[in-house]
Amino acid sequence: MHVAVLGAGYAGLSTARRLESRLPPEVDLTVVNDGPDHVLVHEVHRAVRRPAVADAITIPLSDVLDRATVVDARVESVDAEAGRADLDAGETLSWEYGALCLGSETAYYGIDGLSERATPLKSLSDAAAIRERFLALCDAGGGQVVVGGAGLSGVQVAGELTALAEERGLAVPDDIEVVLVEQLEEVAPNFPANFRRAVREELTDRGVDVRTGTTVERVTDGGVETDAGPLAYDQLVWTGGITGDDATGGDRPTVRADLRLTDRTFALGDAARAVDADGEPVPASASAAIRMGKTAAENVGRLVDHELNGSADEFDPRLERYRFDVPGWLVSVGDGAVAQIGPTVLRGTAARASKTTVGAGYLTSVGAVHNAVNLAEEELL
Ligand SMILES: Cc1cc2nc3c(=O)[nH]c(=O)nc-3n(C[C@H](O)[C@H](O)[C@H](O)COP(=O)(O)OP(=O)(O)OC[C@H]3O[C@@H](n4cnc5c(N)ncnc54)[C@H](O)[C@@H]3O)c2cc1C
Structure with missing residues (x-):
């Protein structure tokens, strides 16, 4: 059996890392990304002023994925129903279960010029x-x-x-x-x-x-x-908005809280418009994409177990539902920052330290400890 994850940003990496431990050993796992690295997109604005941040926020996928086969290729088109994608190398990739995590493109809304x-x-x-x-x-x-x-x-x-x-x-x-x-x-x-x-x-x-x-x-x-x-x-x-990746014809399909797009394929992160377990639209954000990865991996795992246990003809297993629940929000504004933690809003040094801690904490959580140290140095020293 083959499981594929398309895209290795926040949603894709989070899904793939969980699948590495969740899937039974006989299942093959492939991750396709149009480059060899996982990039912390939510920090790219930092590189406008501090180009050295680029190294800290770029992590080779080979450092953070272990069991998955990583394919460095661009996905040209996706058939989520059939479980198939065409890659720019001319190859076709098929999956029994897959996750569409291709992020988004900038939307120009047809504004003239x-x-x-x-x-x-x-x-x-x-x-x-x-x-x-x-x-x-x-x-x-x-x-x-x-x-x-x-x-x-x-x-x-x-x-x-x-x-x-x-x-x-x-x-x-x-x-x-x-x-x-x-x-x-x-x-x-x-x-x-x-x-x-x-x-x-x-x-x-x-x-x-x-x-x-x-x-x-x-x-x-x-x-x-x-x-x-x-x-x-x-x-x-x-920076006026986002639209879907070219590979999905610019579409960001709507998924419900189980993140299931078709029988075989889940869609999450910026690539989808997700509605959570409370019926609320999920904002396109790194924090939501990471957490959706947990739900998608668990649901792929349940379907794989179900099929491998010979229960494929019975009803599908119960799937986990994603509930949007992030501890708060953080933005940097030059050397300042604003942090919302629960009902409290912080500005100044405390907010800035929170922002750096969260960025470094994320890097540590995906096993990129060296990058975490570099980011903390770039941001705080
Ligand atoms: C400047 C900036 C600041 C931001 N700040 C914040 C913030 O403070 N907090 C927050 O929560 N969010 C923030 N965001 C939003 C956040 O970065 C996105 O919501 C998040 O990146 C979505 O994660 P994702 O995994 O869906 O997509 P991405 O992180 O974009 O990952 C998509 C992956 O798929 C790959 N890919 C794309 N197309 C293809 C293709 N056709 N074939 C193969 N691979 C492909 C990409 O290379 C990438 O690795 C910010 C965004 C920007 C641009």
Whole structure:
């Protein structure tokens, strides 16, 4: 029997590591990822200001997976019903049970001129491109950067840019203006109200010009047209939303709390729109993706056991249901941070230390202790 995990981000790695111990020894496990490493996407904005963070947040999959066969290939298309994927190497991969964990792509919503002119932030190479362009702007004496979208990535990259400008000896906002534009009325719109308020304060304290309730309608060379009037820009970063991977035709299929997409295939992390055991939509986040991996692995394990025990003709076994329950939320805003732990919201040193501890704790939990030490050094020293 063969089990496959497509994608080795938070959802995929979490699923695969659990399956390594959960599956009976006779079952083959394959992990396909379009690169040899697991990258902590939720920290890539850090590399805009501190390129050395890239090493700390990149972990070779061979270091953290033991039993699984890792295939470094791009998934071109997926047939979740049949349990089959076409890979860019020309191979076809089939599975009895599988997990679709391909993450997401940046959504441009068909806004005229946007994708051609904006840099997204989903990868370390995006972070490097944003840095290069921003440093050129700093060297030229300053200018205006517009960041579109005030979710977790937009908030955090805006914070990094103001801090980087100050490190280069420029004044914010006099020399460098960072404008954060958000269509909804709040920054971090999907999060609790006290967290949203604290994030907004942290941004404005650091000189970010926050413009909520402002919709980007069109982008031209040097100009963003919004429903609140035009905005000039020298650099444009777009973090305004996500869509599904090309391999699923841009689709993020909806799954219920057992995360089962078809008889054979589960979908989790950013790759799916999951509705949890309480009927609540699960926010696209690293914290949810990691925890969904536990549910998906357990459910694949139950189906495999059921089939290997010769019960395949009977009803399916009862599957675990995912309930979205994270201890809190953490964002960095330059050298500041906001942490929500239960009902409490923290800012300042305590929040920053929490953010680093959680990042390093995650790395330790996947067995990347050396990376954890490096991350702590980069962030705190
Ligand atoms: C700048 C930034 C800051 C963020 N900050 C936070 C935060 O503070 N807290 C938080 O909880 N979340 C945060 N997020 C969101 C979080 O990173 C995502 O929700 C999370 O990465 C989703 O995990 P995933 O496993 O579904 O996808 P990913 O982590 O994106 O993993 C997908 C994996 O699949 C691989 N892959 C993709 N397509 C293919 C293909 N076709 N073939 C083969 N392999 C493929 C990728 O290489 C990757 O390894 C942030 C995101 C960004 C961009």
